[in-house]
Amino acid sequence: MATHPDATTARTPFGRVVGLALALVGVVAVIVLAFSWPSVTAEPKHLPVAIAGPAEAVAAAEAAVDQRAPGAIDFLEVDDRAAAVDAIETRDAYGAIVLGQEPEVLTSSASSLAVAQLLGGVATSLEEGVNAQAAAAAQAAGAPSAPPHLDVPVTDVVPLAESDPRGTGLTAAMFPLLLGGMIGGIAISLSIIGALRRVLAVTVYSVVGGLLLTAILQGWFGSLQGDYWLNAAAIALSLAAIAAPITGFVALLGRAGIAVGPVVMLLFANPISGAAIPKEFFPAPWGDVGQWFPPGAAATLLRDLSYFPAADTTFPWLVLLAWTAGGILLSIVGHFRTAGGAEPDAEAAHADDPVAAPVAA
Template sequence: MSHDTPAGAPAPHTPAGRLVGATLGLGLVLTLIVLAFTWPAVTADAKDLPVAITGPDDAVTALTDQLEEARPGALDLIEVADRDEAVHAVETRETYGGIVLGDLSAGEAPEVLTSSAAGGVTHQLMNQIAQQLQTAVTERATAAMSERMTAAQAEAAEATQRAVQDAVSAALAAAARGERPPAPEGPAPAPDPMTIEIPRVTVTEVVPLSDDDPNGSGFTAALFPTLLGGMIGGIGISIAVQGALRRVVATLLYAVLGGGILTGVLQGWFGALQGDWWWTLAALSLSIGAIAAPITGIVALVGRAGIAAGPVLMLLIGNPIAGVTVPKEFLPWQWGEIGQWFPPGASGTLLRDLSYFPAADPANAWIALGAWAAGGIVLSLVGHARTTTES
């Protein structure tokens, strides 16, 4: 018996089981999206954040113990030879900041090196360390002054007592000789007033943000169009272009075009990026290709169902562990390091290096992006070869 719906008749209602299943499935998707975008911010916590430190051994040891007590496990203090080496460590992104300890007894004030270009969270943390140092220096200077005042007062009291004893002895001696006792000398002079000279902790920005983006919000916002642009390109090409090889060509052309557009807007117009124009163009083009190519490659293998690979791989997995809004060290376990090998994390690191840290080594970021782009192209070629063989 046929159950075909007559022409013009209303479509049958969706079965209750399918309705419930679709609702639960969409709820699961919503849950994953919420977790993906809120999990990094909620769980982020400083852990083994590399910070350079230099100074006298006893001062370094004392401060290390103090910071470990105040922030257990938060910092990984790396001893360096001198201030120049600490600055170099910040410029090459080996550390997020530095602490230069001088000889306080010689009046050398500590210095804290920071970099707002490395991230707002770490810049704030280094400023908090500077405040802690200033508090410790103030307490030490105040205690030293108190000791000096106590010693001076004791010395003055001892001098007065000696003067009284000498006067009494002189009077007795004069009386024994039948002479008039000498007039007593005036009181011992009071100790000179002392002033507290508290060394001031200096905070030096080694790599500051640009004047065009003083808060770093422009740089952070600039990374999302790269992710979105790559996904839109991969999905759009998968739908609009037929043929695996043609999709490869379209992806390459789109990556260069998209990189040029983003470079013109984000660097040329808004000033959110600060690197050399051509290097920025190359980085953005490769970033878009690293996101778009895997999508078209998976579609070449499994068909239109592969379109979902973009949102899953890049948005739900790669973006939360990219370490863009917070340092990778703030993420639990090794997710921060893993995130640097996904396109969102690699592109964020590469663009930050090109904009603010020319002395850093961005090789891993180039390799990661190149591997994703090449992998996507290989998948497209494999899909093309399989389709040709089957036909």
């Protein structure tokens, strides 16, 4: 008698095998593109840099810099050195060029080491140009000797902390923060039944996580600076802004909503967050787009709170609040109605109940 293979031992059709393999290759390609594209295509464009000095000197410096690095810098003309420092401390500019009798280049390694290095190169070119101009003027006047060499100092107005001199601690903290929000949202979605209970769980997770992570990053590693409680609030809100949308979409759509974390937060928002390089390094408009998502807003907010207390942090706070509130709203909506196949709370509450064995007759 012919035997038929049991369904559990049936082999997967070759077409499905090939299709799955090709689909996985596509997923890997998307991941590689998402994480490699920003760094491969990154180059400075329209970096805001303050400049002060006599009009003729300012015009000449702007032309020289634009010739050396076309489109890399957008100059913000200010009255004097004090105004240039203020522009840096409020994050209106990454640095400044001060011209006049005592030229100087101002940088801010806390804003970006890459931009600080770029401005260091500008200082070298400025020094060469100033001395060449002075030598030419002295020769034209028939001076018996060359004028003394004029140095153009580079001053780091807002330096990185001694506990994190390369800024690696602050940058490295952003990815675990993203993963923490995702893991929290996914774990709460899978382990807790009831949309409103998930909201409570996200709240407790975010608050306690904010306090603990700030204690580690600031008190132990020294990666964060400034006020502990403000940093803790920022981290707590960042965790909530990532976790709450995941639990909200799960409440609305069922377990398919878990994809919000890996797809939206990890593959899309994280590569353009500006955590490692300034947003101006990304092709327009992606650097600005990244600031509208939790990873970008969190990176900007924590950097500002640590090093730039005079900067306006309203926008990143609002972005994080909006994502958190949106996730909570989705949970509330999902609590009262079923959409896209999501289980009602009353049904889901008994999903894991043991099935009673049939009673023998």
